[in-house]
Amino acid sequence: MMSAFLSQISETLEGIKADGLWKTEREITVAQGARTQVGDREVINLCANNYLGLANHPALIDAAKTAMDNHGYGMASVRFICGTQDLHRDLERKLAQFLGHDDTILFAACFDANAAVFEPLLGPEDAIISDSLNHASIIDGIRLCKAKRYRYANSDMADLEAKLQAARNDGARHVMIATDGVFSMDGYLAKLTEIRALADKYDAQLMVDDCHATGFMGPNGAGTPAHAGIHADIVTGTLGKAMGGAIGGYIAASQPVIDLMRQRARPYLFSNALPPSVVAAGLTAIDLVEQGDDLRKQLFENTVYWRAGLEKLGFDLLPGEHPIVPVMLYDAVKAQDMAARLFELGVLVSGFFFPVVPKGQARIRTQMNAALTRADLDAALAAFEQAGRDTGVLS
Structure with a gap:
């Protein structure tokens, strides 16, 4: 019975792979930030929910350490x-x-x-x-x-x-x-x-x-x-x-x-x-x-700049004002190929596809944060242009 049970699970997993819906996890070896490291590669991070760039803020780390000393x-x-x-x-x-x-x-x-x-x-x-x-x-x-x-x-x-x-x-x-x-x-x-x-x-x-x-x-x-x-x-x-x-x-x-x-x-x-x-x-x-008005201002300035840069390159974006900027690719395999090519070019993103989004609505969800510099954004835009051409997303 257990063999049949595991066989059925294995068939399901193979189907997920065959449909181009297999998700992988990349191991980050340093703190979460605007730039992070996967293995021995430094990459620009465009896929974290770290909107204000606080995930590695020294004040938070100090507060956490002090609390462990005082409260266990x-x-x-x-x-x-x-x-x-x-x-x-x-x-x-x-x-x-x-x-x-x-x-x-x-x-x-x-x-x-x-x-x-x-x-x-x-x-x-x-x-x-x-x-x-x-x-x-x-x-x-x-x-x-x-x-x-x-x-x-x-x-x-x-x-x-x-x-x-x-x-x-x-x-x-x-x-x-x-x-x-x-x-x-x-x-x-x-x-x-x-x-x-x-x-x-x-x-x-x-x-x-x-x-x-x-x-x-x-x-x-x-x-x-x-x-x-x-x-x-x-x-x-x-x-x-x-x-x-x-x-x-x-x-x-x-x-x-x-x-x-x-x-x-x-x-x-x-x-x-x-x-x-x-x-x-x-x-x-x-x-x-x-006290974070400056961080919020920088976050939305980055969002406007990033969205305008992607639109100028010819990518299909969902409209909006939020720091989530989805790049629509519609095909799950293409989304994964594009994400893989971007990683080779030094940009960390994730492809989103069924069941996270409806079938036929695959995308790369890019996310801005306040810690990204203009140099980071320009480098990421250049990578998106190159990856888009290499994968056939851009003509």
Whole structure:
């Protein structure tokens, strides 16, 4: 039986390879940065979520080291048993103040936060209305909940209103709209001003996953709700991208919501607390972000320059203002060939293809960060031109 089981898995793996969908991991041998090293090769890094360039910031490293000296290496427990330190509550309170909510609750990752948020709040009498491009973690979190599910076409406000009407006509007790603040494969911003208006019209709650915005979108980097000038009822986010690039997620919301999460959220109740080093660095990261207007300015200047350079070369880009700049290649094999050639030319990128994006929508998702210099960007543009010609993407 085991032989047949492993044989079936091997056939599946061979099919993934034959379809050109095989993913590989490259081993980085130094710190994450604008330039990094894979083996013995230095490369320009265009594929990390390190938007503000904080992943190797000395202040974060010092905070992490000091926390290990003072608070130890790990918690060896879940929060409600003996896994909560003063640092955890300090970070939760500071995040809440930064984001404009009553309180926050920490998780191992935002995937866990999104897995946790729906099930304790909504039951079979309720409804969740989800954007069709929402992150996999939102989709999985909704599957764990017994609420009735509706899905609306990406950023289609007429379709969202139709689903809100349907939920109310179906007798939903409570309705929640769930959306990414930024759709990470495309760099599109959710239409939060319009979504908030519809939520208010139909007495619905608004939940926003803000992983690809916290720290650099909106005033003081407070995220897409601040960027749109609205208040989201529930915000989930991460410390693993612009906020230092380590690990850790959170839910920010009103006090009753957070209190219920502490009592009922399964990924919280059955997972170890975040290690002190990560929590202390998160506290320092908020300080850097709140003082980070120069970093945000540089990030968006880099984004404008990079997008204009790629368009001038003739690449097909998805439109947008976000530091995620997808280069559309449509074919999975071509995306991998292009990424491989760019690596040979000293640029680190990843090809994205099914199941991460729909079939026929393969791309190289480039990402800007504030630590990239103009020389880095010019060198990367030259590499893209060469790789594009070598692989037949550019004529």
